[in-house]
Amino acid sequence: MERWRIVARRDRTLPGNDVPVVLARDGAHGPVIHAASTTATARGIRSGARIVDVQAIHPDLHVEPADAQGDAALLDRLVFWARRWGPWSARDGADGLFVDVTGVAHLFGGETALLDDIAGRFTMQGISVRLAIAPTSLAAQAFARHGEERVICGPDDLGARLALLSVCALRLGFDTERLLDRLGLKTIGALNNMPRVSLMRRFANLPQGRNPLIQLDRAMGREADPLDAPVDQVHxxxxxxxxxxxxxxxxxxxxxxxxxxxxxxxxxxxxxxxxxxxxxxxxxxxxxxxxxxxxxxxxxxxxxxxxxxxxxxxxxxxxxxxxxxxxxxxxxxxxxTGLDGAHDADADVAGLLDRLSARLGARHVSWSHWEESHLPDRMERRVTALGNDPQVPPVVTAERPIRLLDRPEEVTVVYAVPEGPPAQFIWRRVTLRTARQSGPERIAPEWWRDKPGSRLRDYYKVEVEDGRRFWLYREGVIGDGRGEEPRWFLHGFFA
Missing domain, CATH: 3.30.1490.100 (DNA polymerase, Y-family, little finger domain)
Incomplete structure (x- = not known):
């Protein structure tokens, strides 16, 4: 949210502080909240809620699109920038950082002065932070996310301070947290006081990252929890x-x-x-x-x-x-290079793309990007050549035309054989009569992408009297309950 404010402030006036602002991302059943402002959070608006549901309760809600890729890129840059405070750093989810400050706090005047320096430098960039120093990385993230704004915890009081936090701080997942809540284990202290044998038997089938006892041992330092820090970038x-x-x-x-x-x-x-x-x-x-x-x-x-x-x-x-x-x-x-002195064809193509992109602009030089799809018009899309490696077209067993129209063009059917191809149709004001045909090839809608009520397609290879061959399809069938009479489209041309 803070990054959005910094970026949006350059081009326009931001909504007032009394207006709830949220960032939206795509969800399974429509847009959902990705992040919420302080005003929105004060009203009880939380991440993950559907936009339409929140707007029904808060008509003055201001919605902006989220930039998840931009947020991730900023966090990746902050990972290396944060190494001014320690030799190793890594991402912590989508909104956090780990920094290993073992043995370096004295260089900043102590742990308190170190946290002051971190908070000050983030504030200069317009980013607010919650900070914690603890003996283990899992304990540090637990204090930062579920404790006070600033926490400094040493090895001697680690167990006592963790005991006050909710079991949610161990990142166990919704199902495990709900089960622990039903068992009456709401805090880390209550979990730590339970007999381990019975709990281990109950949670034995869970993965390590969801097993409450393993996560508890990692937070307490009884089990190793190494920091997976990315290698320094070569600059x-x-x-x-x-x-x-x-x-x-x-x-x-x-x-x-x-x-x-x-x-x-x-x-x-x-x-x-x-x-x-x-x-x-x-x-x-x-x-x-x-x-x-x-x-x-x-x-x-x-x-x-x-x-x-x-x-x-x-x-x-x-x-x-x-x-x-x-x-x-x-x-x-x-x-x-080859001993025969031949040129590398791939290098020549790469050099040509570089020169064209430098002269015309990267967005004006593109090639095909292939995707898995049943529908022919979704299998190919144009992407910029720079930054996207060439792909091998997918293997299609059925015969396909040498040319596809960018958008299928609707044709007027004069007469059609029942459940068959048109015997005569009009395309671009020209009447064409079918001489031969083959098909149909039925392609159903992609239920995971298409809207409910989308109609299937029956494709036919049609040769007209003058020898031209077309690829036609009928959208829908009579009586499918998904619209009126089926419609016919011309989609491509055969050799």
Whole structure:
């Protein structure tokens, strides 16, 4: 919610503090609440509730679409940013962070000063936090989510302080928590005081992450609970500091590209996205980005893509520093070209895509992306070529036309054989008479995606008198109870 406020504030005026604001995401039965503002939470609005149900109770509810991918990307960046307080950090669900601060609190003046520094830096970014320091990661998340806003718990009082929290703090899942509630075990202390033999027998079939005794041992430190921290990101950047301001960056680009490619080769990686930045003497910075269809560390290819990118850029009174940064990298092993001297066709295609995308824009260069679907018009969609690897088309056993229309065109049937193809139909004001036909091939609606009441399709391969062959389908059958008379559509053309 706080991230949404920061982003939305740039373009428009936000609703008042007295207006309940929620972010919506798709649910199984319509949009549901992804996050709620403080005002909405005060009214009892919780995540997971259906939007239509909440709007019926709160007509003044303000709904905005959630950006789950943006939230996840921000959290991934915060994982590495948080390593200023400890050598290891990792995500904790969709809205939390773990940081291993073992042996580093004294560098910040103690644990209290460490929490003050963390809270202050997050507040500067407009993000509120709940903080906790505990001997185990599970205990730390339990205190942060179910305790006070700031908790510092040592090994000596870990058991006593955990005993006051609800069993929900152990992340056991709804079914396990409901069963413990029925047994009268509402707190961690009550669970810890129960005989372990009977409880272990009752919960023996649960996975480790849902077994209350195993989770209790992890929180108490009686069982190992290691932190699965991601490896530090490789950040490669080449800099060129100039003795005096200049207006033309062209002469300095070859050295930058060569320096960056040397670092990429030393790390065994290739760049998928680059950013060229110029730093003007008036304090302003201007940048331009390029992307690659596949990882590359070829300086000549980089220069070809960067050529002309600085044309028209206002350098002000000149610039005194340039940087070429690899925004995204991938492992790239050194390969030997063929002994016959033949060109790598895949490399040629990748280079062509890079040049077209740099010249025309990434969104103007696309190719097919295949998906599993029974309906022919859902099997293919267009995606940008950069960032999406080519796919092999799915295997279809039935014969398919060489060309499909983007949208099936409705035809007027003059006469149709009962439960068969049309003997004569009108398409684009031209009357066509059927000479031969084969079919039908019945394709039912995809119940997990289509709306209730969607009608099935019967496809026919039809050859008309002049030799052209079409792919027609009838939408629905007589008496299916899902509409009026069936409708006919032309969907494709055979050779």
């Amino acid at each position: 490669l950047i080449a800099r060129s500091r100039l003795a005096e301001p200049v207006m033309d960056a062209g002469p300095y680009l070859p050295d930058l590209a060569w320096q960056l490619c040397t670092d990429l080769e030393a790390s065994g990686r290739g760049a998928r996205a680059l950013r060229l930045t110029i730093y003007c003497v008036d304090g302003e910075a201007r940048w331009m980005d390029v992307a690659f269809a596949r990882a590359s560390r070829d300086p000549t290819h980089m220069l070809r893509l960067l050529n002309g990118k600085l044309d028209g850029v206002d350098a002000g009174f000149g610039f005194d520093m340039l940087t070429l940064e690899a925004l995204r990298t991938e492992p790239l092993e050194a390969t030997q």
